[in-house]
Amino acid sequence: MITATIRRGIIGLILLTAVSFWISRKQGVDEISPIADLDPKLNYVLRDFELQVYDEDGKATFNLQAPVLRNNPELKLGTIEQPVISMHDQGAVWGLTAQTAIMTADKEYVHLSGQVQVQWHDPVSGNQAEFETADMKIDVTPQTAATEQEVSLFDGLNKLNAIGMNLNMKNNSYTLKQKVRATYAVN
Numbered sequence: 001m002i003t004a005t006i007r008r009g010i011i012g013l014i015l016l017t018a019v020s021f022w023i024s025r026k027q028g029v030d031e032i033s034p035i036a037d038l039d040p041k042l043n044y045v046l047r048d049f050e051l052q053v054y055d056e057d058g059k060a061t062f063n064l065q066a067p068v069l070r071n072n073p074e075l076k077l078g079t080i081e082q083p084v085i086s087m088h089d090q091g092a093v094w095g096l097t098a099q100t101a102i103m104t105a106d107k108e109y110v111h112l113s114g115q116v117q118v119q120w121h122d123p124v125s126g127n128q129a130e131f132e133t134a135d136m137k138i139d140v141t142p143q144t145a146a147t148e149q150e151v152s153l154f155d156g157l158n159k160l161n162a163i164g165m166n167l168n169m170k171n172n173s174y175t176l177k178q179k180v181r182a183t184y185a186v187n
Contacts, residue, residue, distance in 0.1 A: 045069070045071070049065070050065045059088070062087050063085065063087075066080045068080070077105070078104075078105070081099075081100060082100075084097050085097070087143055087169055092123075092172050093120070093122075095119040095121075096112060096116070096118050097115075098114055098136075100113050101113070110137070110138040112136045113134065115134070116133050118133075120169075122172065127172075129155045131153050132152045133147045134147075135147055136167075142170070144168050145167040147164060147165050148163070148164045149164070151165045151176070153174070157185035159182070160180060160181070160183075162176035162177060162179055162181070163178045
């Protein structure tokens, strides 16, 4: 038989257990927010890294892969070795490679240098083009690029050479600036 003292002890123990569970649950409610970005004030080196940028609809628009990224917090620049960049817009795919790249801390500007190769392919139309130059400056959000160096273009049939080029990756167009030389294939 359970006496009144034992019964009060069991009820007290149940109440203490419930209160302690409630307090522990309340303290554990604080969520740990994920780290959105690396602190640009830190001096760091990333190896075999990948950076993915999405638009406001959640679609991937920019991808950067490289074996090494070095952050310089004083200059607020990242130096990237052997970058491989992929940009997507309206089905067209732009692939860019270079020996080195320098990226601003806000990831809005990239300067490619040393054997820059750009490949464009539109799977819907089947059109494609390849560009080669010594350096290229890219504005990431508007998806534009430019170079003042000699550039060569090959679209599968025709070959063009020029000094300087403006490139708009959103509407898949380019403007050659000066000393344009072209060799057209006759169909």
